[in-house]
Amino acid sequence: MNSQISLIQKIDALLPQTQCGLCGHRDGCLPYAKSMAEGEEANKCVPGGQPVADALAALLQxxxxxxxxxVWPIQGDGRPQRMKAVIREDECIGCTKCFSACPVDxxxxxxKLMHTVLAELCTGCELCIPPCPVDCIDLVEDVQALPSEAxxxxxxxxxxxxxxxxxxxxxxxxMHRKGPVVRAEIDSALFAQFSSQDSSVPEIEIADQSEKIAPVQDAKTAIELAKLRTQVKKLEKQLSVRDDAKKRALLQELSQQLNALQGA
Known part of the structure; x- marks a missing residue:
């Protein structure tokens, strides 16, 4: 690993990884880290606020x-207020345009079905808001206690x-998608280079190369749990209006799956 790559990784480690693009780099934190290593000013990370700007200045001397x-008030730790996206589910038309826009899934x-934001995974990046055709996504304050450094x-x-x-x-x-892509073009080679240097992230393969994904198991479990909870909630609501033997049987099956996954 050469010194330039090492420096970029150290810079990237200080960034909050919200992937919001507010620094002017639409592809997220890593491109900004690379640009800072090449001389760009180190005070443009909006969600990191003054603590990150100061840490980057110290690292880069x-x-x-x-x-x-x-636009958000400053928290006790010197960073802007943490925000979360919330979908007004009764207004959601299920267009799926927000899916590709969310950088952390x-x-x-x-x-054509209701969408839900997993609050524990949302970074408040705001990228899901512009593509929503019915403006049913709001940003709300994250009321959880500020996290420790660890x-x-x-x-x-x-x-x-x-x-x-x-x-x-x-x-x-x-290569197989029809219609426009929500996000901007990304520098696949850049991400491939840095993912190969860090065993904690999946190895990136460029689109025209072989498929290779190393999933994050805990995140996948969280998503599966959220899907099951959404389905259970929907069935319960339907059954409260009109009883249906098939739907009741499906509800029981999904509830068992949910309980098994929660206990795993």
Missing amino acids: RAALPAEPS AIIGAG ARLAEQNDLRARYYAHIQREEQRR
Whole structure:
């Protein structure tokens, strides 16, 4: 590993991995890290706020600069208020346009059915809002206690892995997808280079190469649980209006699956 790659990884490790693009790099934190290593100013991470701007200045041995301002108030840790996306489910038309826009796969659902945001995975990046044709997505304050530094680091590592997996899946689907892609073009080679240097993230394969995904098991379990809960909730609502033997049997089966997965 050469010194430039090592520096970029150190910079990337300080970034919050929200992949929001507010720094001006639409492809997320890694491209901004690379650009900083090449001389770009280190104060543009909006969700990181002043603490991240100061940490980056110290790492790069540069003068500290005021962080780019956020529209959200500042928390006790000096960072902007953490936000979460919430879908107004009764207004959702199930268009799936928010799926590809979410960089960490925190939205679940199916075509023409209600979608749900997994709050524990959402970074509040706001990228799901513009493509929604019915404007049924809101941002709300994350009311959970501020994470410890250890918890923040674990969260950043998980988000990075989820984003790399998201990129790989999108690249593999690109050649077979009809219609426009929500996100901008990404530098697949850049992500492939850095994923191969870090065993904590899936190895990225460019779209025209062989398929290879190393899933994040805990994230997949969380998604499966959320899907089951959504299906159970929907069936319960339907059965409260009109009883149906088949739906009741399906509800019982899904409830058993949910209980088994929760106990795993």
